[in-house]
Amino acid sequence: MTYICIMYEKKLPVDLQCGLHLFMEVMSGKWKIALIWCIHLGIKRPGELHRRIPKASRRILDTQLKQLTTLGIIDKTVFEQLPLKVEYELTALGETLIPVIETTAQWGEKHRAILEPFFLNPAVK
Amino acid sequence: MTYICIMYEKKLPVDLQCGLHLFMEVMSGKWKIALIWCIHLGIKRPGELHRRIPKASRRILDTQLKQLTTLGIIDKTVFEQLPLKVEYELTALGETLIPVIETTAQWGEKHRAILEPFFLNPAVK
DNA sequence: TCAAGTACGGCTAAATTTAGCCATATCAGA
DNA sequence: TCTGATATGGCTAAATTTAGCCGTACTTGA
Numbered sequence: 590m591t592y593i594c595i596m597y598e599k600k601l602p603v604d605l606q607c608g609l610h611l612f613m614e615v616m617s618g619k620w621k622i623a624l625i626w627c628i629h630l631g632i633k634r635p636g637e638l639h640r641r642i643p644k645a646s647r648r649i650l651d652t653q654l655k656q657l658t659t660l661g662i663i664d665k666t667v668f669e670q671l672p673l674k675v676e677y678e679l680t681a682l683g684e685t686l687i688p689v690i691e692t693t694a695q696w697g698e699k700h701r702a703i704l705e706p707f708f709l710n711p712a713v714k
Numbered sequence: 715m716t717y718i719c720i721m722y723e724k725k726l727p728v729d730l731q732c733g734l735h736l737f738m739e740v741m742s743g744k745w746k747i748a749l750i751w752c753i754h755l756g757i758k759r760p761g762e763l764h765r766r767i768p769k770a771s772r773r774i775l776d777t778q779l780k781q782l783t784t785l786g787i788i789d790k791t792v793f794e795q796l797p798l799k800v801e802y803e804l805t806a807l808g809e810t811l812i813p814v815i816e817t818t819a820q821w822g823e824k825h826r827a828i829l830e831p832f833f834l835n836p837a838v839k
Numbered sequence: 840t841c842a843a844g845t846a847c848g849g850c851t852a853a854a855t856t857t858a859g860c861c862a863t864a865t866c867a868g869a
Numbered sequence: 870t871c872t873g874a875t876a877t878g879g880c881t882a883a884a885t886t887t888a889g890c891c892g893t894a895c896t897t898g899a
Contacts, residue, residue, distance in 0.1 A: 608822025611822030611826060616738060646859060672874075673864090797844075854885100861878105
């Protein structure tokens with residue numbers, strides 16, 4: 590079966606020589622980290638995810654959830670009942686991401702004091 | 715001293731609750747991983763970096779080198795001689811990134827077989 | 840003096856991602 | 870029957886990042 594994927598069809602080639610590029614391709618997307626982490630914490634339903642991440646529009650959360658599903662990081666279960674009920678959960682592959690995320694998060698926390706000022710006020714040093 | 719930073723001045727706020735967001739902010743940029751890794755391997759001069767990463771334009775490499783410098787990941791040394799000579803090297807902060815990069819790269823390599831097809835041929839399953 | 844090397848900046852267009860609006864359908868409860 | 874909750878899609882504009890062109894200045898060597 591052939592179908593149009595929701596991933597933007599890139600006109601410029603992607604480089605994947607190094608494994609970190611693969612990681613970055615998976616994680617890049619403004620809300621993917623938050624989504625993965627919320628699902629890891631047990632927040633499974635799209636409505637509740639949206640309430641937990643209120644700054645993101647419903648639209649972009651859907652888009653990125655779909656991308657993560659396509660990549661095999663999360664699974665989507667549609668309960669065939671009315672009203673519709675949907676749940677997301679991490680796949681086995683998604684679970685392997687958790688310790689890696691923790692490693693990078695620890696790095697970020699450790700150096701937060703140095704890094705944060707540049708992002709909060711990038712125009713002035 | 716106040717100066718205009720080369721970072722794009724964002725009109726939408728950035729979220730940094732979690733340390734992983736800090737890591738992602740530092741690493742995001744198409745060529746930053748390659749730049750950090752090359753510098754880690756001892757390739758120090760801008761011209762040689764460009765020859766090692768020929769697919770990137772000189773312009774964008776300069777831009778991302780400057781961003782990494784601003785963030786304190788690399789240091790730039792200008793030798794006051796003519797013709798000009800410039801060298802980059804990792805700062806202490808940049809060095810702390812190496813084991814983290816290795817962790818994420820290992821994750822990517824381990825799952826390359828599953829992930830790669832989605833990026834190489836995203837339009838068809 | 841011309842080409843080629845060093846390094847750097849301005850500027851604009853293209854590519855890519857994100858935001859935000861409007862609309863669908865079904866169900867439960869007031 | 871009106872409101873609000875469930876979940877989802879089409880579409881376009883805005884925001885952001887990357888690519889690519891042209892130009893600067895200095896040096897060395899042919």
